[in-house]
Amino acid sequence: DQQVKQNSPSLSVQEGRISILNCDYTNSMFDYFLWYKKYPAEGPTFLISISSIKDKNEDGRFTVFLNKSAKHLSLHIVPSQPGDSAVYFCAASDGQGGKLIFGQGTELSVKP
Amino acid sequence: GAGVSQSPSNKVTEKGKDVELRCDPISGHTALYWYRQSLGQGLEFLIYFQGNSAPDKSGLPSDRFSAERTGGSVSTLTIQRTQQEDSAVYLCASSSFRGSTDTQYFGPGTRLTVL
Numbered sequence: 001d002q003q004v005k006q007n008s009p010s011l012s013v014q015e016g017r018i019s020i021l022n023c024d025y026t027n028s029m030f031d032y033f034l035w036y037k038k039y040p041a042e043g044p045t046f047l048i049s050i051s052s053i054k055d056k057n058e059d060g061r062f063t064v065f066l067n068k069s070a071k072h073l074s075l076h077i078v079p080s081q082p083g084d085s086a087v088y089f090c091a092a093s094d095g096q097g098g099k100l101i102f103g104q105g106t107e108l109s110v111k112p
Numbered sequence: 113g114a115g116v117s118q119s120p121s122n123k124v125t126e127k128g129k130d131v132e133l134r135c136d137p138i139s140g141h142t143a144l145y146w147y148r149q150s151l152g153q154g155l156e157f158l159i160y161f162q163g164n165s166a167p168d169k170s171g172l173p174s175d176r177f178s179a180e181r182t183g184g185s186v187s188t189l190t191i192q193r194t195q196q197e198d199s200a201v202y203l204c205a206s207s208s209f210r211g212s213t214d215t216q217y218f219g220p221g222t223r224l225t226v227l
Contacts, residue, residue: 043203043218098143098214104154
């Protein structure tokens with residue numbers, strides 16, 4: 001069973017516009033959520049995180065929103081840049097052992 | 113400072129051979145994790161070490177997989193009698209472990225190809 005789901009395998013956005021990447025989860029015990037960005041042939045790079053006690057966290061062009069009742073989180077990138085083109089993974093933790101449960105990733109393409 | 117490093121970056125092996133993959137975590141990080149990413153899939157948790165505690169091996173797919181962490185630092189993931197389905201990118205991560213708000217930092221991975 002897939003506890004963390006990213007239902008869109010790919011997303012294409014015009015440079016300067018907003019990119020919205022979505023993630024759904026099923027386990028109500030998850031209390032910490034992260035977004036990672038991955039370029040080809042490189043390891044995932046931490047982007048932004050949010051604790052379950054918050055519903056929004058912002059860092060520059062990146063904002064993560066958490067809707068606990070819907071078990072849904074999203075990553076907003078504004079404005080999108082060509083260098084943002086990568087695969088984005090959302091991940092969740094229940095804080096019990098540190099291991100992360102990852103979604104399958106969404107490949108973002110930002111076109112000039 | 114230096115990030116997580118892994119070696120080798122690529123490994124091609126024949127079915128049935130044993131392989132060892134190495135991970136050097138960020139200095140001072142007490143927690144170390146192994147994940148793998150098969151083609152087109154997300155990252156799959158394999159094993160987790162935290163300090164001197166017994167490792168969480170709940171993600172290891174079979175008894176052909178094992179890992180150790182020596183001196184609380186370097187870790188080696190060993191796959192015995194490799195199979196073609198073991199082909200994947202094996203990723204190591206480390207963290208300073210702050211409980212529920214832990215952020216893991218990943219190495220570049222080892223791409224394993226089993227022929």
